[in-house]
Amino acid sequence: MTAKWSAKRYFVLVVGIILVLSVFLSACSSEKEPEGSTGPIAVAPSDGGGKKEAAETVKPEEKHEPVTLKLVTWNNTYDDLYKKFTAKYPWITIEPIYPANGLDTSIIEKIAALQAAGTPADLTWLTDLSQYTKGGLLEDLKPYIEKDESLKSKKLPQGFFESFDNAQGQRYAIPFVDVPMWVMVNMDLLAKYGLEMPGNDWTYDKFRELAKAATDPAAGEYGLTNSGIFAQYFLSAMSVANGNSPNLWYMNEDLTQSVLDKPEAMNDVKWIQEFMTKDGSLPGNNKTKELGGSVGNFINGKTLFMIGGDFILEPLQKEAKFKFDVLPFPKGKVTQVTHHIYGPIGLLSSSKHKEEAWKWISFQFEAEAQKWKIDHGSNAFVIDDELKAYIDESPLWQGKNTEAVKMTKDMCCIGPGPTIPVFQENPFLSVADIILSGGDLNSLKPRIEAWNKKTLELRKAVSGQ
Structure with missing residues (x-):
């Protein structure tokens, strides 16, 4: 009787071990990566209705060669804005180049000297547009504007981009700042x-x-x-x-x-x-x-x-x-x-970094740059309720007649100098x-x-x- 009982116990023990191993192997199998897999599988979140969307693929950060943009300008107060731009595009820095004075003749002489030295400038401020179009110094900006997706969402004053078009409809400069008086x-x-x-x-x-x-x-x-x-x-x-x-x-x-x-x-x-x-x-x-x-x-x-x-x-x-x-x-x-001074900026045709130079121009329309300009006494030329409300928040305008600032933003007229x-x-x-x-x-x-x-x-x- 003892021998029979021992055999029975042995049988039960073997069956139990088999069952435990089955459960263990099954669990291991469920955690095993599918054949051909090279890493963990991302699980897409549920949409709440049982349907799953494909997980987004995270692209590796694109590598860029460092670029320095030479900007010919007579204004030495933009250093902080240059830093904000570089914070957004770490591979691009702005190097301001100052001519002898703010006259177009001096600016053009500086541009010619840089080009002759083999270190051409990329961007320039200007006053009399006609002096730059004669020598083909400037790039037509229309193609850049048309393909810039970020600009398509920006609301601008009527005729803003057209304000510096020449008689042939070419757009060699656009405003980058609106200085009201x-x-x-x-x-x-x-x-x-x-x-x-x-x-x-x-x-x-x-x-x-x-x-x-x-x-x-x-x-x-x-x-x-x-x-x-x-x-x-x-x-x-x-x-x-x-x-x-x-x-x-x-x-x-x-x-x-x-x-x-x-x-x-x-x-x-x-x-x-x-x-x-x-x-x-x-x-x-x-x-x-x-x-x-x-x-x-x-x-x-x-x-x-x-x-x-x-x-x-x-x-x-x-x-x-x-x-x-x-x-x-x-x-x-x-x-x-009032009197609005629209500061025109142009992209030089001799630039070796045209796409990067356009990024600087396009950056002027971003909220960060627009708020910086409000903080320094200029208007935000992008029409946006948040930017208008920011006038009341700006440290520059604390305790001042901000209603005058807001109404001046929408008042006529723009100084027409660059096209004359x-x-x-x-x-x-x-x-x-x-x-x-x-x-x-x-x-x-x-x-x-x-x-x-x-x-x-x-x-x-x-x-x-």
Whole structure:
């Protein structure tokens, strides 16, 4: 009986071992990689309905050769933006190249010297577009814009890309920055003379009234800063706002002729000159010399108003000993306009890194770059609610009249200089000197006539018509 029981126990034990081994082998088999597999299998997440999607394949990071882009520019304040660009494209760095001055002749000379040395530049800022198209210096940007997928999602002002197209429809430059001009206000002087900050819909008559009220020669304080910038940007916009000039810089409808010699436009200039000759609120050059130049710079705190853009905002924020704010240009008899400076950038045809150079241009339209420009006093030219709201968040505009900043963004007009042949010889550039020196405005008329003839001849030569 004992032998029979032992056999039975032996049988049960063997069966049990077999069952355990079966379960163990089955488990090992289920964890084994399928035949031909070279690694773990990614399992796609469920879509909640039992259907599985194919797992995405992670592509290895693409390797790039280091590239240095040479950008010919006269502005030395963009270093932080260059760093932001390189953070996004680590293999690309920007090397700014500074010409002797901001004139196109100096820029073109620098471009030619770099090319002759075998180290051609890639990008350039410019002013007079016609000087660059004659030598085939620039690349047509239309093909780059058309294939740039990131730009297709960006909403831009109507005609933004077309703003620098030439007569043949070629796009050798596009804007990379929008610098609007404001009236800067010394709030301490406003309070000292018992004056109230006007609303954003103020008029040119109100501007003149406040400037006169804040003038006290005995204290060395004046309503207007003695600056040529005032005469150039403010006066030009006033002529458009009054309906006396179709475009900024006293240009006609199709930007072919100056209308500065027309009586209505000249009357606007004479009205401004009266700030010095009648009101005394504009010091003029002689009085400025007597005062040691203290009223020639708004940051000195001796003047109520100054016309300025991004180039004055940051220095004021850092150095001004008084509280300041901004206002839009006043309303004229017809409309209310400001002066936008669209900074054009071009891609040089001699560049050895055109695709990388285009990345820098395209980067200007990204939210990161747009916010950087708001922080430095420029407009965000991409139309976006987030960017508009950011004006209230920007450190530069804290405690300032941000509603003026927002409305200025959408106000007319754009300075048309780059598309006008021999723009840098336009007689309007002499208006400031004549006003501030008390000169004869009629002396401009023969110069305007000569310039109108020359710009038409050059326009015809460039177009080949």
